[in-house]
Amino acid sequence: MNEHTDEVIANVLHADGKFGYVRNDSGGRGETGDAADHDVDARLLPAARAVAPRWTARPPSAPSTSNSSRTSTWRGRPRCTTRRPPPCSRAGPRRGAAPQGIRPKKTRDGYARVWALWSEFHGSLAERTGTALPLTAVTLVGFVVWLDEVKKAAPNSIDRRLTGVTVTARSMGAEVPKEATRAARTALKPLKLDPTRQARGRGQAVAITPDQIRRMNTADPAVPRKPGSRRHRRTYARTELAVLRDRALHTLAFGIAGRSQEVSALDDTGIRLVAEGLEVHVPSVKGRPARDVVVAYGENIESCPVRCWLAWKDAAGLDGGPAFRPVDQWNCLSDRRLSPDGCRQAQTRAAERAGLDARITGHSYRAGLITTGRKKGKRAEKLRAQSGHAENSPVFWKYVRDGEKWEDAATDGIGL
Incomplete structure (x- = not known):
């Protein structure tokens, strides 16, 4: 002190x-x-x-008459x-x-x-x-x-x-x-x-964009050795299963605007393939109500949540149980559920490997869908239903305003 x-x-x-x-x-x-x-x-x-x-208060020297009173x-x-x-x-x-x-x-x-x-x-x-x-x-x-x-x-x-x-x-x-x-x-x-x-705090989560997700999904899978690490190799390659899992995790978290707890709680049986894309049941976490959302096919293969999910599901042989699971360095798939912290670490490390300047966290995907969707003209009601925000949530409307700030800008087209 x-x-x-x-x-x-x-x-x-x-x-x-x-x-x-x-x-x-x-x-x-x-x-x-x-x-x-x-x-x-x-x-x-x-x-x-x-x-x-x-x-x-009673002075320290005064005798105490009881252990429970003062x-x-x-x-x-x-x-x-x-x-x-x-x-x-x-x-x-x-x-x-x-x-x-x-x-x-x-x-x-x-x-x-x-x-x-x-x-x-x-x-x-x-x-x-x-x-x-x-x-x-x-x-x-x-x-x-x-x-x-x-x-x-x-x-x-x-x-x-x-x-x-x-x-x-x-x-x-x-x-x-x-x-x-x-x-x-x-x-x-x-x-x-x-x-x-x-400024001491981390501040509001940075909204991730589809372009950044593509950079994360196409980054070099080789991971350099950290200073002080006991690994003998200077770099080690991430396994194929881990790469496919992370691609599905990034794109699906963005598609459902999911919290890390919600992404971790997803089940294989709750993700159903239909002609238009995926119908996803997002379970209830931390007392929040469950919701059913739809995720359409993407325009790019590298960031399409439907294609990335099907590739991961086929490679991992999922048939019920957790949708996302840990994968070790020998490409062995666990039957346990990937924890919320595990989801956040996968997202943060992927951003570091891609060389993104922004600090990507688990909440960046929620902010990213709402901000990007509003820029593309999506209705606020649709975005709120997708993310599960309350109607009067100040955080949600802050994301909406971020997406609208360049829409009909005050200085645009006034002869400057």
Whole structure:
């Protein structure tokens, strides 16, 4: 934790009724002064002002009367909280909390990583203050500062991590005041307006084009050895099955505007060949409704989803089961399903082999179909039915606007 971050968190943690703070050069307690007299981050102080001065936690030296209770004062009146501050391994599940089986595994894993970050931050505060601080507006605002200054996280990532900490703490039985989350997000608002901080994230997915898919499908299958790899050969050739699978994966993901989870969940029996092309059943993933879409024959052999799918199906001998499966370096086909991460890796690595400048991700195929389709005059309703977006989805309409921005341009044909 650098000196500037220590100072900002110290200002938040040691806020008093005058909104002064305690600081000295050695990092210990010093004289109390007004925040305006010191070089502090003024963005964060108003966020904690409304809540932090009203809370006075029990001092570390005070004896504890119970393992599950703690006495404090709020606006000068006694207040008792019935739970110890998180992290707390003994806290049980909150009444009414969603069972773990309902929440998708990817979400649970993400919340676990967020909780590990919170535990790291919470532990560092405990070392400095000598006690485990409760989850209040003060500590949540400090968490925002820590993620911003130490972890260099993007504002949207910080927002998601605040949600993860809140949901996890409440599921463990801890009380998280609404004032605390409100103060933390108030502190986060100025960060979202900073272009430098916004640039830390990956940003919106780059929309892939049919031309880029053709370049990926026709790229050299030889893969150069990565620096530090234990492989003896300087290059190794990808197997024929892997090449055919990736071609079908790229084109079909684009054709159905599929998420990586949806592409992974496709079954051979859910893809039916008809005279016009393919009828594809896209299964339900992460609570989203299933949908049935059609994919027509393409104009180019290298990027035609129907031809690429039939070539892969014939070579792999698919007869039911997962549509896309792992292929090892000896050209052996697995009977398992290619995971969503496996689909994303196949797409990203294919873009690297093709020498594409843009960073292609799994979401690039959804953005690509909508943007390209709108440029070609496809109706928004048709594109939304293909991708499965909600009618009021801001992301979908952002893709539509990207495809329309050169349609009837304001400076086109006005005599310039």
